[in-house]
Amino acid sequence: MKPAPFIYHNPGSMDELAAIMGSVEDVKVLAGGQSLVPMLNMRYAQPEHIVDLNRITDLSGIEDNGDRVAIGAMTRQSALIKSDVIAAKLPIMIDALQWVGHFQTRARGTIGGSLCHLDPSAELPSICLLYDANLTVHGPDGERQIPMTEWPLAYMMPNLGEKDVLVKIEIPVWSGDYGYGFQEYARRHGDFAIVAAGALLKLKGDIVEKVAIVLAGAQQVPYRLSEAEDYLAGKPLDANNLSHVSDIAQQQEAMSDAYIESDYRKRLAGVMTRRALEAAIERAGGAKPS
Amino acid sequence: MSDTREISVTVNGETHKDTVETRMHLGDFLRLQLRLTGTHLGCEHGVCGACTVLVDGEAVRSCLMLAVQADGKDVTTIEGIANGEELHPVQRAFRENHALQCGFCTPGMIISLIAFIKENPGATESDIRTAISGNLCRCTGYQSIVAAGVQAASEMSGAS
Ligand code: FES
Ligand code: FES
Numbered sequence A: 001m002k003p004a005p006f007i008y009h010n011p012g013s014m015d016e017l018a019a020i021m022g023s024v025e026d027v028k029v030l031a032g033g034q035s036l037v038p039m040l041n042m043r044y045a046q047p048e049h050i051v052d053l054n055r056i057t058d059l060s061g062i063e064d065n066g067d068r069v070a071i072g073a074m075t076r077q078s079a080l081i082k083s084d085v086i087a088a089k090l091p092i093m094i095d096a097l098q099w100v101g102h103f104q105t106r107a108r109g110t111i112g113g114s115l116c117h118l119d120p121s122a123e124l125p126s127i128c129l130l131y132d133a134n135l136t137v138h139g140p141d142g143e144r145q146i147p148m149t150e151w152p153l154a155y156m157m158p159n160l161g162e163k164d165v166l167v168k169i170e171i172p173v174w175s176g177d178y179g180y181g182f183q184e185y186a187r188r189h190g191d192f193a194i195v196a197a198g199a200l201l202k203l204k205g206d207i208v209e210k211v212a213i214v215l216a217g218a219q220q221v222p223y224r225l226s227e228a229e230d231y232l233a234g235k236p237l238d239a240n241n242l243s244h245v246s247d248i249a250q251q252q253e254a255m256s257d258a259y260i261e262s263d264y265r266k267r268l269a270g271v272m273t274r275r276a277l278e279a280a281i282e283r284a285g286g287a288k289p290s
Numbered sequence B: 001m002s003d004t005r006e007i008s009v010t011v012n013g014e015t016h017k018d019t020v021e022t023r024m025h026l027g028d029f030l031r032l033q034l035r036l037t038g039t040h041l042g043c044e045h046g047v048c049g050a051c052t053v054l055v056d057g058e059a060v061r062s063c064l065m066l067a068v069q070a071d072g073k074d075v076t077t078i079e080g081i082a083n084g085e086e087l088h089p090v091q092r093a094f095r096e097n098h099a100l101q102c103g104f105c106t107p108g109m110i111i112s113l114i115a116f117i118k119e120n121p122g123a124t125e126s127d128i129r130t131a132i133s134g135n136l137c138r139c140t141g142y143q144s145i146v147a148a149g150v151q152a153a154s155e156m157s158g159a160s
Helices: A014-023 A036-041 A077-082 A084-089 A091-097 A111-117 A123-130 A226-232 A239-251 A262-283 B026-033 B089-096 B106-119 B125-134 B143-156
Strands: A007-009 A027-030 A049-052 A062-064 A068-072 A134-139 A142-147 A152-154 A165-172 A179-185 A195-204 A207-216 B004-011 B014-021 B052-055 B058-061 B074-076
Touching: A014 A049, A014 A134, A014 A165, A027 A036, A062 A084, A068 A084, A077 A091, A077 A111, A084 A091, A091 A123, A091 A179, A091 A195, A111 A123, A111 A165, A123 A195, A123 A207, A179 A262, A195 A262, A207 A226, A207 A239, A207 A262, A226 A239, A239 A262, B014 B026, B026 B052, B052 B106, B058 B106, B089 B106, B089 B143, B106 B125, B106 B143, B125 B143
Parallel strands: A007 A049, A027 A049, B004 B074
Antiparallel strands: A062 A068, A068 A165, A134 A142, A134 A165, A179 A195, A195 A207, B004 B014, B052 B058, B052 B074
8 A cells, every 4th residue: 555544535515625624634635636646655745634625526617707717626637628718718728738747647637736736847837827817715714815926935835724725716818819838848748847938928019018928847936037027018029139038037046956957947948938939929920030 | 443435436347346445546456456457557656657547438547546536437447448359459459560568568558548549539640659658668669559559540530
């Protein structure tokens, strides 16, 4: 038996969930299990209680609310990738999902699980950050909203108490014509990203009206490249400005680990940012930067 | 005291009622309690894909699902895909293309490809490569597995 012993709970409703969460200590919430179960199997995590959300059907679903898309935390990655709402309103998420594990892990993995695990290289948290998503959390004192900017506290540590459960993700969509690009580099397809970059871009003529850029994998938490966003606002996205933005990305701090040095991540951050923007320019109908 | 539950799971068409320890994963349940050892366990943390089975028709990693979560579900393992003596088209394609050597990765490869081709009938060679990107093989070098996948995809989608 791989995991250490635990007591298993599988509530069938939000009320049952609240009752269980209120009565147990040392608990881990189980969503799709594609990160938590490996941690249990390796005994990195040895909680006394496991609370499985898989029977609570209210926690999954994709809702098109016009200028926002609401996604239940237990919505599977495979459901997102096949969703017409996501394809129409958040097409960059479909691109990003192609990089999330493999189709066999996406069949179980959820958006909420990915946000709560908060691997620095994970694609879905970075998409949520790119859009300034708003998260709804149920805790001992009821429901509260957490803006995505306040979600990552530190390395793999979301702004979530032990007894909190993430229930919903609301994403404000971009309206009108805009372009997007998502680029990632990993050692093999499906491996954790070394660096990934996402960009959303709205042009007026050739002038940048609105831009958002996010990087994952480079630092301990995903982050927005606000310096570059501020720099670009109101400027044309020509070759000079594109290079400048790529330099900004490359100058940010980046982490080192046993396999990849920080300099390599920095360089990739520059390249991925440039490529994400190039794809966004093309989709926004802008001229190829020259 | 260990935490146990009664579960009822249909595996390859047969319903099993059994008591499981809640910390037991589905792969161990299939192998140790049902003695269906065709499902292989390589890494038990989601990396190798050897343990892939179908749960309600979807390919999933059986080492990353608890047996108790399979309660009420329909599971298909490598033992359940042939029709009597007649091999499944993916199995036959593996034999014809020499797509296995030691055979350790094979159950996971075949189950993954069955699910993938069913969802993507016109799968191309590059789709097949993506499909098995989550399945590790240490013997074949993958070429023969890709060839088998391409052959099976064209047979299963009704082309010659
Ligand atoms: S044993 Fe399940 S993925 Fe390796
Ligand atoms: S045939 Fe030996 S691991 Fe694939």
